[in-house]
Amino acid sequence: MADKKKKKNKSKGITIFLIIGLLIAFFLLSVGYIVFEFNRISYFNLSLKNDWRGYLAYITKNIPVVNDMIKYEYLEIGNPIANQKDIIEQRIKYMEDQNLQLEAKKEELNKLMNDISIQTEELTKQKLELEKNQQDFQKQLDEFNDYNSRINKLSAWLSSSTPQEIANALIRDEVSVQLIVDSFYTMDSGVVAEILQAIAQVNPEKAAKIIATLGEKRGE
Structure with a gap:
C-alpha cells in the first residue's frame, strides 16, 4: 500500500514538472514571438518604444475632457517596400550628385595643375634668360674693367x-x-x-x- 502511494506521488511530481516545463517553454516561445513581431513592426518604420504617447492618446480618445487635451490621429504606414525604394533612390541620387561635384572639382584641379605647369615653364624660361643676361653683362663688365685697367697702365707709361x-x-x-x-x-x-x-x-x-x-x- 505504501509502495503504491509512493509511486503515485512520484508520478504526480513528474506530471507537475512536465507542466511547469511546458509553461516555461510556452513563455519563452511567446516572448520570442513577441520580439519577432516587434522586429517586423520596426520594418514598417514604427517603434513601440517611442510610440507609447500615441497609445495613451488612443485609449483616452473617448474619455470626456481628456480627449480635448489629447488628440489621436491614425498613422498611415504606407508601403514599406516603396518607402525603402524611395530612400535607396534618394541615396543613389545623392551619391550621383556627389560624384558629379567630385568630377567638376577634379576637372578644375587638372586645369589648375595645367596652368601651374605652363607658368612654371614660363618662369623657368625667364630664369634662364635672366641668367644668360647676367652672364653677358658680367662678361662685358669684366672686359670693360680689363680694358680700363690696360688703358690706365698705358696712360701711366705715356705720362712717364x-x-x-x-x-x-x-x-x-x-x-x-x-x-x-x-x-x-x-x-x-x-x-x-x-x-x-x-x-x-x-x-x-x-x-x-x-x-x-x-x-x-x-x-x-
Whole structure:
C-alpha cells in the first residue's frame, strides 16, 4: 500500500514538472514571438518604444475632457517596400550628385595643375634668360674693367715717357687712334698736349685724326 502511494506521488511530481516545463517553454516561445513581431513592426518604420504617447492618446480618445487635451490621429504606414525604394533612390541620387561635384572639382584641379605647369615653364624660361643676361653683362663688365685697367697702365707709361720718343711709337699703324684717345682721356692735359705736338711733327695726318676723335668724344 505504501509502495503504491509512493509511486503515485512520484508520478504526480513528474506530471507537475512536465507542466511547469511546458509553461516555461510556452513563455519563452511567446516572448520570442513577441520580439519577432516587434522586429517586423520596426520594418514598417514604427517603434513601440517611442510610440507609447500615441497609445495613451488612443485609449483616452473617448474619455470626456481628456480627449480635448489629447488628440489621436491614425498613422498611415504606407508601403514599406516603396518607402525603402524611395530612400535607396534618394541615396543613389545623392551619391550621383556627389560624384558629379567630385568630377567638376577634379576637372578644375587638372586645369589648375595645367596652368601651374605652363607658368612654371614660363618662369623657368625667364630664369634662364635672366641668367644668360647676367652672364653677358658680367662678361662685358669684366672686359670693360680689363680694358680700363690696360688703358690706365698705358696712360701711366705715356705720362712717364718723353713726348718726342713716344711719338715715334704712337704713329705706327699697329697703334689705333681710339686706343690713343682713350689713354689721353685719363692723362693730364698738359702731357697730352706735348705728346700731340710731338706726333704732329712726325705724322700730322694721324695727329689730326686723334684731335678729331677727341672732339667727337667730347661732343657725346
